[in-house]
Amino acid sequence: MNLHVYSETGPLEAVIVHTPGREVSLVNPDRREQLLFDDIIFEADARQEHLNMMEIFRTAMPDPGKVYEICDLALETLQQEQARIFFIDELIRSLPATNIRLLRDDLLKLETGRLLAFIVTGLTEGLPHATLDPAPNLFFTRDLAAFVNDCIILSRAAKPARVREFLLMETIARFHPLFVSTRKKIIHIGEQDSVEGGDILVASPEVVLIGISERTTFSGLMSITEKLLEHRVQHVIAVDLPKKRASMHLDTIFTFASPDECIAFPPAIIDRTNNITVFSRVDGRIAVKRHESLKKTLEELLDRPMTFIKCGGEDPTNQIREQWTDGANVFALAPGVIVGYERNTETFRELARHGYEVIHQKEFIRRWLDKPFLPAPGEKYAITFQGNELCRGRGGARCMTLPIIRQEEHA
Numbered sequence: 245m246n247l248h249v250y251s252e253t254g255p256l257e258a259v260i261v262h263t264p265g266r267e268v269s270l271v272n273p274d275r276r277e278q279l280l281f282d283d284i285i286f287e288a289d290a291r292q293e294h295l296n297m298m299e300i301f302r303t304a305m306p307d308p309g310k311v312y313e314i315c316d317l318a319l320e321t322l323q324q325e326q327a328r329i330f331f332i333d334e335l336i337r338s339l340p341a342t343n344i345r346l347l348r349d350d351l352l353k354l355e356t357g358r359l360l361a362f363i364v365t366g367l368t369e370g371l372p373h374a375t376l377d378p379a380p381n382l383f384f385t386r387d388l389a390a391f392v393n394d395c396i397i398l399s400r401a402a403k404p405a406r407v408r409e410f411l412l413m414e415t416i417a418r419f420h421p422l423f424v425s426t427r428k429k430i431i432h433i434g435e436q437d438s439v440e441g442g443d444i445l446v447a448s449p450e451v452v453l454i455g456i457s458e459r460t461t462f463s464g465l466m467s468i469t470e471k472l473l474e475h476r477v478q479h480v481i482a483v484d485l486p487k488k489r490a491s492m493h494l495d496t497i498f499t500f501a502s503p504d505e506c507i508a509f510p511p512a513i514i515d516r517t518n519n520i521t522v523f524s525r526v527d528g529r530i531a532v533k534r535h536e537s538l539k540k541t542l543e544e545l546l547d548r549p550m551t552f553i554k555c556g557g558e559d560p561t562n563q564i565r566e567q568w569t570d571g572a573n574v575f576a577l578a579p580g581v582i583v584g585y586e587r588n589t590e591t592f593r594e595l596a597r598h599g600y601e602v603i604h605q606k607e608f609i610r611r612w613l614d615k616p617f618l619p620a621p622g623e624k625y626a627i628t629f630q631g632n633e634l635c636r637g638r639g640g641a642r643c644m645t646l647p648i649i650r651q652e653e654h655a
Contacts, residue, residue: 246425247648249391250449252500253576254650258310260317261298261645262383264290264634267365270378279380279405282489283636290633294383296605297583297629297641303609304577304617304627310649314385315360317416322356327419331363331411338407339376347371363408379408384639385646386495387459388413390444392452393476396426397468399440400433402459422648431471437464442493442643445500450478451545455494457485473525479545483538484519486512490568495642497572498538501553502580502624503653505598506542507591508552509567511560513538553598557590566591570631570640577627579653581619583641586628600626 247258269287271279298311305311321327332352336345344351350371351359362368366376381387388410390397396417401410417423417430433439443455452472454465462482469480483494491497497509508514520535522545535541542550555572556563566572571588580600584591592602601624603611608627619625631640 245422245649246394247391247396247423248394249446249647249650250393250652251446251503251650253502253579254653255578256301256305256309256576256647256650258312258649259301259645259647260312260314260385261294262314262385263294263298264380264383265364267378267382268380268637270365270367271380275377279377280403281380281637285380285636286633290383293629293631293634294644297631297644299609300583300605300627300629301577303612304581306651307616312422312648314382314388314412314416314646315364317420317422318363318412319356319360321416321420322359324419327415328352328356328359330418331415334411334414335408338411339404342376344376363412376408377405379406381406381637382409383634384442384637384643385413386639386643387440387442387493389417389646390441390446391426391648392431392444392446392472393449394426395429395431395472395475396423397431397439397441397444398433400435400438400464402438402440402461431468433464434467437461437467439464439468440493441646442495442639445494445498447481447500447542448503448546449476451481451542452477452479453481453483453494453498455483455485457494458487458489458492460493469523470530473523473530478525480523481535481538481541481545482521482523484521489638492638493643495573496570496638496640497555497567499572499574499642500576501574501582501595501600501626502576504546504548505551505553505580507555507572507574507595508538509555509572510563514552514554551598553591553594555591555594556588557594559590562590569635570638570643573640573642574626575641575645578619580624581627582625583627583629585631585635585640587630587632587635592626592628595626598624600624602626602628605629 556566
């Protein structure tokens with residue numbers, strides 16, 4: 245299986261997700277900020293909301309679309325002795341302040357399911373001294389890596405709370421047979437840098453956006469920019485973001501709905517200027533150019549007009565409220581077919597004004613229950629699903645999905 249992602253909106257064929265489990269119930273309110281949560285999550289509702297989202301995906305994806313659970317991939321990977329040794333040794337090296345080093349031999353001998361439970365929840369029976377914080381952010385699989393064309397960027401966490409997740413993804417990418425096509429095309433991040441997948445958007449095979457954010461450093465951006473420009477990518481657009489919790493990644497304020505339509509949070513994208521730098525490959529060297537706005541930059545590099553649809557509509561209060569609940573963080577299942585939280589009503593009204601049929605998850609599934617989802621040319625759908633618990637973690641549909649195969653849009 246050849247893994248590849250050539251755009252943000254090509255029809256989805258394979259994706260990695262994680263349905264929230266016990267780890268979110270182990271978040272102590274006193275530790276929630278260290279674990280990067282603004283609130284505690286009710287596990288049962290969060291699980292159901294996520295499963296509902298997956299039902300939308302399976303309805304819309306072409307047969308045979310694949311939805312991979314990251315824990316299933318991890319379980320298969322950690323059964324390999326070499327993979328298990330790699331993960332445990334890297335975990336010890338990455339968390340020197342813990343007592344994991346003293347438990348290396350015990351962890352190596354641990355039954356695979358119990359080892360994975362320890363990685364995700366921080367707890368394991370039989371090893372009472374092997375305790376870590378839970379890893380409740382695992383359901384935000386987007387941050388763990390990013391596919392750009394046929395290369396995979398393995399992210400490096402900005403916060404210690406997410407080190408285990410990123411290391412788990414690296415172990416899977418190194419050892420699981422699903423990733424054999426990309427094993428020699430891995431882009432690594434330097435140990436002093438951080439880059440997270442939510443800051444990387446693939447506008448086209450030649451144009452990639454990277455946010456300089458709370459989680460992605462400028463030096464991290466530069467390290468992967470050089471490597472991307474050695475491959476098919478011609479231009480990397482660096483977008484300087486406000487360094488705030490609410491806009492922790494580029495995709496929290498900007499996502500693609502179709503090849504020429506984007507959902508944008510106006511204060512940080514539409515109204516902000518002189519925050520764009522483009523790195524281009526010109527005659528074997530990297531040329532650098534400052535740009536005034538993201539919209540003009542995309543129109544110039546993609547050679548087509550772009551429409552920016554306002555998250556929250558025209559009212560500034562609605563814009564801020566709905567950006568906080570991930571109104572700008574939609575996920576495209578295909579060009580003009582997007583998924584997002586139903587609570588962002590003003591954003592969906594704005595999408596309707598731009599020709600999208602706003603349809604609830606149950607109606608969408610009912611309509612295509614017994615037939616393949618094949619929208620006619622020009623048909624556009626904005627599919628809503630409930631995410632009142634999921635959004636407490638500060639992430640929407642794009643944050644919760646790691647595409648590994650998308651069809652090329654011209655195919």
